[in-house]
Amino acid sequence: xxxxxxQNNKDIYLPAPATITKRRMLNGTELYLHLESDSGKEMEYTxxxxxxxxxxxxxxxxxxxxxxxxxxxxxxxxxxVGTLTRAIHKLQVGDKLGVRGPYxxxxxxxxxxxxxxxxxxxxxxLVPQRSFIRYVLDHRSEYGKVTVLIGTKCYDMRLFREEIAxxxxxxxxxxxxxxxxxxxxxxxxxxxxxxxxxxxxxxxPKSLVMVCGPPVMYKFVLMALAEVDVPQDSxxxxxxxxxxxxxxxxxxxxxxxxxxxxxxxxxxxxxLANVPEAI
Amino acid sequence: xxxxxxxxxxxxxxVEALIQSDQRVVGVQARGDRFVFDDLKAADALRLDYDVTxxxxxxxxxxxxxxxxxxxxxxxxxSLQESExxxxxxxxxxxxxxxxxxxxxxxxxxxxxxYMCRRKKMTIIAxxxxxxxxxxxxxxxxxxxxxxxxxxxxxxxxxxxxxEAATDNGKALMNLMPDARPxxxxxxxxxxxxxxxxxxxxNKHMLECKPSFLPKLLEKNYxxxxxxxxxxxxxxxxxxxxxxxxxxxxxxxxxxxWDLKTGVRYRAWDGCLLQDFATVAGDHNxxxxxxxxxxxxxxxxxxxxxxxxxGQIACVGCGRCITACTAKIxxxxxxxxxxxxxxxxx
Numbered sequence: 001x002x003x004x005x006x007q008n009n010k011d012i013y014l015p016a017p018a019t020i021t022k023r024r025m026l027n028g029t030e031l032y033l034h035l036e037s038d039s040g041k042e043m044e045y046t047x048x049x050x051x052x053x054x055x056x057x058x059x060x061x062x063x064x065x066x067x068x069x070x071x072x073x074x075x076x077x078x079x080x081v082g083t084l085t086r087a088i089h090k091l092q093v094g095d096k097l098g099v100r101g102p103y104x105x106x107x108x109x110x111x112x113x114x115x116x117x118x119x120x121x122x123x124x125x126l127v128p129q130r131s132f133i134r135y136v137l138d139h140r141s142e143y144g145k146v147t148v149l150i151g152t153k154c155y156d157m158r159l160f161r162e163e164i165a166x167x168x169x170x171x172x173x174x175x176x177x178x179x180x181x182x183x184x185x186x187x188x189x190x191x192x193x194x195x196x197x198x199x200x201x202x203x204x205p206k207s208l209v210m211v212c213g214p215p216v217m218y219k220f221v222l223m224a225l226a227e228v229d230v231p232q233d234s235x236x237x238x239x240x241x242x243x244x245x246x247x248x249x250x251x252x253x254x255x256x257x258x259x260x261x262x263x264x265x266x267x268x269x270x271x272l273a274n275v276p277e278a279i
Numbered sequence: 280x281x282x283x284x285x286x287x288x289x290x291x292x293x294v295e296a297l298i299q300s301d302q303r304v305v306g307v308q309a310r311g312d313r314f315v316f317d318d319l320k321a322a323d324a325l326r327l328d329y330d331v332t333x334x335x336x337x338x339x340x341x342x343x344x345x346x347x348x349x350x351x352x353x354x355x356x357x358s359l360q361e362s363e364x365x366x367x368x369x370x371x372x373x374x375x376x377x378x379x380x381x382x383x384x385x386x387x388x389x390x391x392x393x394y395m396c397r398r399k400k401m402t403i404i405a406x407x408x409x410x411x412x413x414x415x416x417x418x419x420x421x422x423x424x425x426x427x428x429x430x431x432x433x434x435x436x437x438x439x440x441x442x443e444a445a446t447d448n449g450k451a452l453m454n455l456m457p458d459a460r461p462x463x464x465x466x467x468x469x470x471x472x473x474x475x476x477x478x479x480x481x482n483k484h485m486l487e488c489k490p491s492f493l494p495k496l497l498e499k500n501y502x503x504x505x506x507x508x509x510x511x512x513x514x515x516x517x518x519x520x521x522x523x524x525x526x527x528x529x530x531x532x533x534x535x536x537w538d539l540k541t542g543v544r545y546r547a548w549d550g551c552l553l554q555d556f557a558t559v560a561g562d563h564n565x566x567x568x569x570x571x572x573x574x575x576x577x578x579x580x581x582x583x584x585x586x587x588x589x590g591q592i593a594c595v596g597c598g599r600c601i602t603a604c605t606a607k608i609x610x611x612x613x614x615x616x617x618x619x620x621x622x623x624x625x
Contacts, residue, residue: 011347011348011358011392011393012389012390012391012392013347013348013358013393013531013544014348014356014357014358015354015356017354017355017356018354038354054350054353054354054356055353055354056350056351056352056353056354056355056356056533056535056542056544057350057353057533057535057539057540057542058533058535059531059532059533060531060533060544061560079560079561081560081561082560082561085560091353095353096352096353096354097353097354098350098353098354098356215563240559241557241559241565242556242557242558242559242565244529244530244531244546244549245529245531247388247389247391248388248389249384249385249389249391249527249529250528250529250530250531250546250549251527251528251529251549251551251579252528252530252549252556252557254575254579254583255565256578256583257578257582257583257586262388274498276501277565277566277571
């Protein structure tokens with residue numbers, strides 16, 4: 001890097017090393033990692049944001065942050081789905097990887113204060129939502145009722161089971177879980193996540209609703225929310241796209257006029273009214 | 280700004296002197312019956328009478344493949360910046376307009392110092408078009424002439440060039456032209472005449488609306504049948520992206536050395552017409568229909584990128600995509616005019 005550039009600006013593509021301090025499989029495909037920055041400096045982020053995770057020689061990919069900024073270190077959950085994530089799954093505690101960020105928009109952390117919050121999570125969509133849920137639980141008195149709906153394809157795919165069990169025991173939040181396919185060990189709700197929406201006790205039209213899940217889920221959840229008169233500007237969706245740069249240059253994550261890496265990943269649904277590529 | 284005139288013979292001596300200097304000099308040269316930007320070895324090879332180059336000078340501003348950083352193992356990274364001082368000689372106004380747009384895009388929000396550092400070391404000598412190409416429509420896009428971005432602007436007025444030095448870099452280059460004399464009024468008039476002529480002649484395809492109307496036109500026509508009609512013939516080859524002076528999307532890939540430990544992370548041109556451009560891990564393709572990709576390119580040029588750069592339309596009318604497209608469907612004017620036909624302008 002030449003002098004004029006080093007002086008004035010950081011290299012936006014340069015990852016910083018971080019070390020894996022905890023690791024465990026949450027199910028057959030999802031790996032939980034706890035990272036600490038080698039610089040010793042905590043990353044400053046807000047729930048909803050993501051980081052670009054690098055393994056030199058293999059590549060880089062955008063990964064949602066699952067921890068809350070109220071806790072130490074950075075938590076990520078990585079599905080074994082491609083070349084990079086397969087390699088990340090082989091890493092052990094003490095191994096290092098590269099991280100840059102945080103990037104992207106955030107959940108309405110401030111705006112949501114005093115309001116009832118509903119989180120609708122499908123599968124791995126729980127991962128970024130957990131960042132905001134944990135943040136709310138760490139500032140519990142500042143928010144209204146908290147309802148979390150979690151839908152998972154099958155019993156074995158369920159994420160953060162102990163943590164969800166702890167949430168279910170709390171008196172200051174409501175957590176409902178469902179699985180798409182019945183299972184011998186499961187005596188809870190069976191069906192897609194929309195089947196839980198009628199069971200929500202909060203005043204839905206006055207709540208803020210956060211939605212994150214696989215592409216197929218959004219349409220059905222949004223239809224169900226429209227039926228119970230939740231205004232579109234009270235709904236936040238968390239979208240994923242292919243991203244290469246994370247900083248609004250490479251063009252990959254664009255949905256119509258929006259760059260998911262800058263304008264998203266968290267969008268207010270009413271802002272997507274004229275964005276047909278969104279879902 | 281200083282405006283001078285130099286005879287073509289003396290100008291050739293200037294180019295020789297430039298080639299002998301310690302800067303890399305890239306200029307337009309013939310390649311078969313077409314033209315390219317390439318390293319200039321002799322002043323005789325320079326062809327400022329060219330119509331259009333196969334690839335735009337984007338290949339120097341944003342190289343097709345560019346190292347971003349080197350790595351040593353999984354988590355040790357170091358920035359790479361390999362740019363060198365360079366003179367880019369013979370940039371047409373429409374290509375200059377494209378570079379001006381890219382400068383804005385790479386410096387706004389997150390500052391891309393790989394791009395910007397290279398640009399700062401670049402001296403651009405633009406030249407007005409002397410021979411219109413078969414598909415140019417710069418006049419329709421307001422880029423038949425250009426008034427910023429270059430260090431020096433040349434205009435062919437017959438036996439001489441009018442030379443405008445617009446920056447300190449440009450003025451420094453004037454030192455290599457001791458024989459230049461201040462442009463006479465007559466020379467300035469000849470230059471005006473060239474501009475006027477180009478604003479008329481560089482229009483082989485005529486856009487039937489002002490370019491500033493395009494964002495609104497597109498807003499009304501997202502589901503227009505033209506996207507499907509045209510895209511039915513599309514090979515998804517990405518040639519239109521490849522030759523476009525304003526396309527700047529890129530992919531990022533790591534190349535590892537034989538030690539399986541060290542290597543380089545590159546960025547390389549990518550194209551939104553290519554089938555897997557928007558595919559994520561797990562094989563979900565967010566833009567899997569050809570028509571959606573075809574539409575996306577023309578929306579980027581006419582609406583999305585303009586939204587990022589103060590309304591400037593990101594098609595500069597060079598006409599390269601028209602020439603490059605095997606299926607003959609890429610002509611932006613043809614598509615935009617078809618939208619005009621069926622749109623109530625209101």
